């Protein structure tokens with residue numbers, strides 16, 4: 479590759495996040511030019527099937543003409559404006575109406591950000607303000623779960639239950655992490671899945687009591703943990719923790735950044751798992767990946783409370799310049815129309831049985847400990863020993879090796895810890911699912927043979 483190549487220009491000028499810089503140095507970046515359906519193409523014309531929908535978000539494919547036309551039309555009409563000081567674009571009002579309509583709340587209100595991280599961050603500030611104006615300024619602690627992913631801003635990274643945030647001296651004080659509801663990994667010998675969920679609920683209640691219920695501002699949870707390695711909740715988990723949160727009057731927020739808009743086979747993951755949230759955090763699929771946007775959909779109780787304390791006191795002193803802008807709003811409206819009118823959710827349910835069948839077949843591999851998933855999100859966790867669940871040696875970097883080898887073969891999949899994670903676009907066909915798993919099966923055989931296992 480010449481010094482003038484896209485790869486060199488990247489390496490000379492871009493500082494990559496969430497990228498193993500050693501691998502980047504040896505393999506180089508993949509510089510992309512465009513996409514078609516569920517494939518993306520690099521500067522050399524090589525095609526890759528993206529089994530992760532970008533980052534879970536490009537669910538309608540990479541060149542949806544209706545979405546592209548909407549971008550052009552709205553850009554000509556009214557491309558950019560803010561939503562401060564009582565001014566707002568018509569498309570943003572229309573989108574808010576639509577989001578409340580498709581939400582689980584009969585009534586509610588929407589607040590806009592540019593990302594999922596900002597939406598979580600904003601929700602925390604809303605709760606802090608609400609409690610403070612309600613005469614409870616000490617209610618500042620936020621509960622999330624170990625292994626959760628809620629974003630990267632200082633607050634949302636504090637909510638994220640991953641060890642790498644120690645790199646930044648996070649979490650901030652007052653961010654508490656309850657148990658991860660992963661039965662296969664954390665269930666005790668002889669403990670049923672339901673008993674496991676009940677034990678986690680008891681632990682949560684103990685945590686709340688130990689910290690002081692009147693110090694807790696709220697709890698956040700993903701319906702299915704995504705970046706934690708696709709972990710659907712254990713049976714009865716949300717049903718067990720929900721009454722505890724009600725008992726102590728703790729607002730419960732569903733982080734639907736990955737699950738929202740159909741990934742689990744239902745519009746909302748929180749509906750599928752009976753979370754009964756007070757508010758929903760949305761992003762990613764809200765624009766089908768065609769524009770940065772995050773949103774908080776507040777249920778009636780929280781939005782009424784926030785309106786009440788804001789009328790008595792002052793404004794909510796918070797906002798992002800581009801939050802709720804006309805272009806993003808028009809795109810999100812169109813993405814919702816595409817979801818409904820082009821039957822994307824129906825397709826998730828049509829192809830999901832094949833996806834799960836192939837995932838479970840991959841789970842029969844000698845070194846696959848667990849194959850898990852729901853809808854169109856799945857993971858296969860690799861272990862040294864199926865019965866003891868003992869990990870493979872970390873220096874093998876087995877999931878990274880598999881993902882790198884798959885990339886060579888034209889398949890994009892994601893290594894997450896010891897798991898390989900898949901989340902194809904909602905337009906994927908059963909034939910493409912078969913192709914995806916055929917490549918992955920072959921890749922796994924190659925890689926395990928390469929490392930002498």
Ligand code: PLP
Pocket residue numbers: 533592593594595596598627628629630700704705733734735736761762
């Ligand atoms: N919450 C969840 C559940 C996510 O999966 C993510 C991103 O993957 C975020 C929040 C953060 O969203 P963003 O990357 O848009 O800031």
